[in-house]
Amino acid sequence: MSDALDPTPFDGYDALLLLSFGGPEGPDDVVPFLENVTRGRGIPKERLKEVGQHYFLFGGVSPINEQNRALLDALRKDFSDHGLDLPVYWGNRNWAPYLTDTLREMVTDGHRRIAVLATSAYASYSGCRQYRENLADSLAALEAEGLDVPRVDKLRHYFNHPGFVRPMIDGVLKSLADLPEDVRDGAHIAFTTHSIPTSAADVSGPVEDHGDGGAYVKEHLDVAQVIADAVRDETGVDHPWQLVYQSRSGAPHIPWLEPDICDHLEERHAAGVPAVVMAPIGFVSDHMEVLYDLDTEATAKAAELRLPVRRSATVGADPRFAAAVRDLVVERTAAERGSAVTPCALGALGPSHHLCPVGCCPSRAPKPAAAGADSPYA
Structure with missing residues (x-):
């Protein structure tokens, strides 16, 4: 801080x-x-x-x-x-x-x-x-x-401020500790976030970040790596992990970010993984998508597979x-x-911009947007 x-x-x-x-x-x-x-x-x-x-x-x-x-x-x-x-x-x-x-x-x-x-x-x-x-x-x-x-x-x-990331690290550690001892060390971590259309992901963030997954995917991957590294440092166990998605909506013919959490649980179970911790790093609090898509739907899928799962807490x-x-x-x-300041940030990406630049996260139908370089209310 x-x-x-x-x-x-x-x-x-x-x-x-x-x-x-x-x-x-x-x-x-x-x-x-x-x-x-x-x-x-x-x-x-x-x-x-x-x-x-x-x-x-x-x-x-x-x-x-x-x-x-x-x-x-x-x-x-x-x-x-x-x-x-x-x-x-x-x-x-x-x-x-x-x-x-x-x-x-x-x-x-x-x-x-x-x-x-x-x-x-x-x-x-x-x-x-x-x-x-x-x-x-x-x-x-x-x-x-x-x-x-x-x-x-x-x-x-x-996303990478230590005051946001540290509570999520503690949540994953607590979930791992809550797993049965015989499956704990072999547990995988599924870092989850809201799926969005791939077309929206690809143009997320400033123009220089546009591309495959854009800033949206890069930022989540960076935070997941920080959390996984901290868990390894504090437990001595290097848990495999993957970024997965949830809460997809919209027309089925439109590509969205994958894999879905339930599909991922099936794949991990088929691969012989003994347990999974679901870590909803894309959500600030336990709102409906967390309660339904993870605590209800994904947990039911895990029970069907007889795969031990735990869901770590959001920051709230x-x-x-x-x-x-x-x-x-x-x-x-x-x-x-105009004072000199060193913003707090963990991971490889560094702190985000203060002012959203022109072309950042564009909409399909351009509309005025405040609090950015293109704001009509400067």
Whole structure:
């Protein structure tokens, strides 16, 4: 952590916005929420009801909102404990509290320069650019209402920040220790993340990173290697590992990143692997895709195969992650002041850019996006 940096916010920074995906908080919310998520795609309501069965298995409640509330509490406590006087707000893309409403509240409260933390750690269209488009849409709505438009600065990708990575290392170590002793040393690690179309992966990150898998795959592989190396150093066992994918959706004829976690478990079992630890490194918290795709579907597949599995914890509201967010705010503050700063980062890739460059994670239909080099709201 950059503890030597001045924690006093940049003169214009006066709030932090936690920007997330959102989720239903009861059975009546599920279909309207899915309509928000899929707006513009022409998906029939009956199909959305089918998709919503995953949520209905858990009472129609996604855990993501409660987890964001826990993260808000952790951030506020960490900021207060370390003298960072920065109020924290929360807005979602697809459910209440909606982003536009939260930004309106922030402007009404007098905030004019806002740091933004998205609950997505890696480069991709859906994990970065789309949030920036959402910010631009909301700022345009405020402008149309005659309100002052604040400046918003999105904090950099934090996939390799030690405060994000260390809790995941500890989660894998705990899962390995929880396996039966006779299969523990032979266990493989399946690092999982959300599958996305290969066409989107290939153009993720800055233009120079475009290619096979783009920055999305490179970043996940880098973090997986860091975790695997740490596990080896701390246990003395070099566990084989692979990056695998989950939560695929969309038309079957469109190529998405593979292999799927359930297919991977079948392959590992057929190869004689005695156990697998599933480590969801692509997710900040245990939201619906983790609870259903890993804890329900993949765990059922493993039981069918009689393959011992454990699922390691996501970072969630871990105090080390809250401290990492403080570090990111202080780091960006120093950069905005023009002060010299050495960003914290593990692995081979180094720290991500502060400002998304032109051509980074492009969308199929170009739209204005805030908090980047091409922002209409500089």
